Amino acid sequence: MVEQSRRNVLRGGLVVTAAGLAVPITGAGPAAAAVYYDPRRRAFAVEAGSSLGEAYRRLYLGWGVTVPAGWCPTVGAGGHVLGGGFGPLSRMMGLAVDHLYAVEVVVVDGRGRARSVIATRERTDPNRDLWWAHTGGGGGSFGIVTRYWFRTPGARGDDPSRLLPAPPPTMLSFTITWDWRDFTQDAFARLVRNHGRWVERNSSPGSPAARLYSEIQLNRRPIGQLGMIGQVAAPPGTAQRLLDEHLAAINEGVPATPSRQVKTQPWLAAALAGSPGDPGPAYRLKVKSGYLRRRLTDRQIDVLHHHLTRSDYDHPGGTLSLYTFGGKVNTAAPDATAAPHRDTIMKLFFVNGWEDPKDDAKHITWLRELYRDLFADTGGVPAPGDGAFINYPDNDLADPAWNHGAPWHTLYFRDNYPRLQQIKAKYDPRNVFHHALSVRAER
Template structure:
């Protein structure tokens, strides 16, 4: 296959970034393109950057003027880590969208502002390869990768960070000088710890990521580009199914959720025949009328239908078949660019995360049923999504990358959405009460134990740092990073000695 040519925009050749202030007609767009719609920042300056040199110039200018900095790529952060009143300078990387093969590093470069859709499209059309990144195509690579992003192919191919070869970061040294650094996974690289920190250490902690390079760890760099990353399946079987709340009592709900958990326990191992099946089982409030499951199966035609049928049958065993099941076999790229079909739109969101190492306990299922059927609140848009995990993800040691979640079978997202700002208090109350009750045995948070496996930094939740809501006696950092946190602190101290890059859940330097 021929290499796609990346055309560099003319303004990128300038070392000076585009500066957008409050009086500029572009300002409102740049400060309101966040994911949750709950937060709106008012920075003094938004720097629209198109090159590493422009990022260096923007960071240097902000540091010299004493302005708090936050980088932004896709704008998909669910908390106010970027859209925060204390942030006075936003480094907007949405113009850095290059995806190309780098012959010097023998790896594929993906600039931080490229969306996952653009990465999938260009890698596949140019070389027939992909990276096992997220399900939502509009997410930017910049924050997704560094948090240890996952997606529908991760059970089959591992996490996206398992294929990360190198990262370019604009950092600020002890003298206040901004500079670009490239760190690789090579054992001989003196900057290797900076690479390691970007395999799950969370965004906005060490500097501004400008580029990632991807090459699978078992790929000989001398091979042609087409063999340096995995090839996706030619087609996938996409599916959507619904189970009605009508007639579903607590016993039926309990059986259904237990069924799902038992299927996940059985099929979460590396090399399992169902590793190509990815599903998001969304348990919704009774007021929504249904539960639903969406996902895709990456397997040969015929085999994909069998695996899906067994998955659906296992969930509904002893309960009911779904009231509706829709399937469609699509070319892989078509499915990847479509994603789950959801978008934030005008909704305000709050999301909380957790991992499961084993299925929910019966107490947790009873608690979930209570909060999904409560009649003392009019919340409709509340849900808990159980997303399949494990497989090849769990072949990697927890210390090999910064993301420690290498023994989980499900990744959970608790979500609530609402339209009007004044509706926030009761919606936030619902999700906080649900989450705290689900983890009442471990201080209101998913403290790692035999069942629970901590949280996920790409779904940041500042409640975990609130001692009134986290009564476990363990810091938020344990929930996100477990035993990897001290090592991340060492990287923080070495590469951001002035604490330029910080937010409510930023890594504290060692000492």
């Protein structure tokens, strides 16, 4: 079945660049979505058109392995991996790019000619810097990715089942909710403070709690609930104990009783089910991001409570989610990949969703003001040592009207930006691939 699928797509195809150039790409078929084992490279190929869910399905059913990538199975691998690739297994296994062996990219040279380049992490590869740029440098800066190959560093032999990590046999998925009516400002602050303390204590590499991943959802009061979703990668008894301890620590001293829904499933079923409550296709969205190396301060918690409960804005859509981070992710050096945030404990996801375009300004302004006020001590944006996530692109970070702190490229790439600029100049000297937050070649 796998080999037949592979033959169906390996017929040659065309990739059209932003400059309008059509280029034949060996191994890229009409769908460009194949997932297969490549014995020549001893690595698993995932073409850029594959969804994460299809990659999980084929890797697991074929060889019992996976890549620690995102929770949403409909997300495309092509863009997800470029930002680093993070999901429920990353606290145990690292980022997706920590397992990236090679990448195939269509680039355009100084004469406007397009070509396909395969870049690997091998030290002897003359294109290794192009591989490195695709381990967290974001999309739309260097070329068009058509294929990835994955193999865990240090994996030996040619048995495919030993070349990537095996997921746990089962996964415990959970949804926790609290009634907003049960929360005073002090109770809200206690909940968020408890959560931050738990994350500070349980985000070191090798921590038993790294098997637990959670997203606490701090919603606008009009929606009626606060929530938390997550997964635990452990045998059922251990998984339930880790969840109980997590919830008890977060709820300590909080005068509100949460309700819970818990389901233990085979890992693949849980991976393909995805995260609950993802916004539907009808929503217009504005997102922002941040990383934290320590919990939110009491001042920030008060700011957050104000914006989630303010009476001059009645829309229920706004949310700040706090994602657990760290663990195995933090074992890599900041410059080992282009994804530099290797000393963090939390990822912040700010989102507002609405339906009518005429309301854009009102809803975007609410999110902008929350972000600005939360980070007022560092110029309206995260501290440069904390930073932001390139796969939640936010043009406001490049706008001096909203960013009075660190430059946008420092927030996304820290000290890795000069190296990314050099790679940009080498592989895209005509700046064919560009957008508001793309890497700028050094002048």
